[in-house]
Amino acid sequence: METLQIGRARLTWLNGGVTHLDGGAMFGVVPKPLWSKKYPVNEKNQIELRTDPILLQLDGKNFLIDSGIGNGKLTDKQKRNFGVLEESRVEKSLEELGLLPDDMDGILMTHLHFDHACGLTKWERNQLVPVFKNAAIYTSATEWHEMRYPNIRSVNTYWESNWKPVQEQVETYENEKEIVPGLKMFHTGGHSDGHSIIVFEDGDEMFIHMADLMPTHAHQNVLWVLAYDDYPVTSVHQKEQWMKHGYDKEAWYTFYHDAHYRAIKFDSDGEMVKKVERIRYEYK
Numbered sequence: 001m002e003t004l005q006i007g008r009a010r011l012t013w014l015n016g017g018v019t020h021l022d023g024g025a026m027f028g029v030v031p032k033p034l035w036s037k038k039y040p041v042n043e044k045n046q047i048e049l050r051t052d053p054i055l056l057q058l059d060g061k062n063f064l065i066d067s068g069i070g071n072g073k074l075t076d077k078q079k080r081n082f083g084v085l086e087e088s089r090v091e092k093s094l095e096e097l098g099l100l101p102d103d104m105d106g107i108l109m110t111h112l113h114f115d116h117a118c119g120l121t122k123w124e125r126n127q128l129v130p131v132f133k134n135a136a137i138y139t140s141a142t143e144w145h146e147m148r149y150p151n152i153r154s155v156n157t158y159w160e161s162n163w164k165p166v167q168e169q170v171e172t173y174e175n176e177k178e179i180v181p182g183l184k185m186f187h188t189g190g191h192s193d194g195h196s197i198i199v200f201e202d203g204d205e206m207f208i209h210m211a212d213l214m215p216t217h218a219h220q221n222v223l224w225v226l227a228y229d230d231y232p233v234t235s236v237h238q239k240e241q242w243m244k245h246g247y248d249k250e251a252w253y254t255f256y257h258d259a260h261y262r263a264i265k266f267d268s269d270g271e272m273v274k275k276v277e278r279i280r281y282e283y284k
Contacts, residue, residue, distance in 0.1 A: 006207050009057070010057045011054050011055070011056055011057075011254065014055055014068070016051040018048060018050050018051060018085055020042070020082070022046060023046060025227045027226070028229070032045075039218035046083055051119075053065055053066050053068050054209070054256065055093075055094070055099075059181070063183075064104055066110055066117075066256050069084060069087055069114075069118050070087065071122060073122075088119050102132070104132040106136045107132055110196050110212070110256075111139070111212065112194075113192065117163070137166055140174070141173060142189070142193050144170060144194070154230070173187070182202050188234070188242075190232070190234040191228070191235060197211055197213065201249075212229075214243075215257040216260075216261075217264055222240045223236060247270050252274075261275055261278060
């Protein structure tokens with residue numbers, strides 16, 4: 001498992017499973033000859049997208065950034081349509097680190113689409129139960145409302161199975177929430193109306209987790225947003241703001257979906273100066 005120390009924070013990428021989604025949908029109006037130079041694509045026009053939670057250990061507490069694709073939550077048809085070739089091994093990853101799901105203090109949910117939220121619950125004795133039963137689950141109030149009352153479009157990604165068993169654990173906020181000193185969640189909208197990013201600052205050290213505003217390194221261009229975005233113009237403006245802020249601070253940018261990089265540090269001109277590459281494992 002890849003790790004990165006940023007100030008007081010230690011980040012470790014867990015195995016949360018993988019999807020393969022349509023490359024055109026993931027890059028919106030950007031022509032394939034442009035985006036395919038930056039991110040590999042297969043013969044089905046799909047790109048590999050990890051769903052790997054980040055274990056964030058900070059001030060004696062254990063947090064997860066998002067929860068993975070889960071286990072046993074998808075039908076065979078959904079697995080085929082979403083290109084799920086591997087389900088979550090989050091509990092196994094935690095075990096290798098000497099931890100249990102019960103040791104998690106908080107789950108920082110950037111948003112509640114199925115590929116981020118399926119790992120919150122699991123089947124146990126024919127009923128769905130929380131995976132991280134001791135953790136507070138943080139999400140924006142807007143996202144929590146959308147999760148429970150989806151519209152005709154969002155009903156395909158906001159699933160009752162992912163929220164009903166954990167509703168007593170959920171803590172919401174309006175615009176921003178400080179989880180512990182230096183660690184904040186900011187409601188941005190864009191990808192979904194309630195989408196949030198995560199920002200950590202400790203002196204001169206900083207990381208920004210843009211979540212699905214910049215799901216991969218190939219989405220660095222502020223104009224390259226997803227066809228899946230509910231409010232793409234909002235995504236552009238939020239990316240513009242937070243990319244400039246991060247460049248000025250020479251922040252690390254961390255990824256949940258990127259199949260090739262776990263984190264990248266950019267300089268003030270937006271040029272890559274450091275990187276943490278994803279190690280590919282063969283699982284049996």
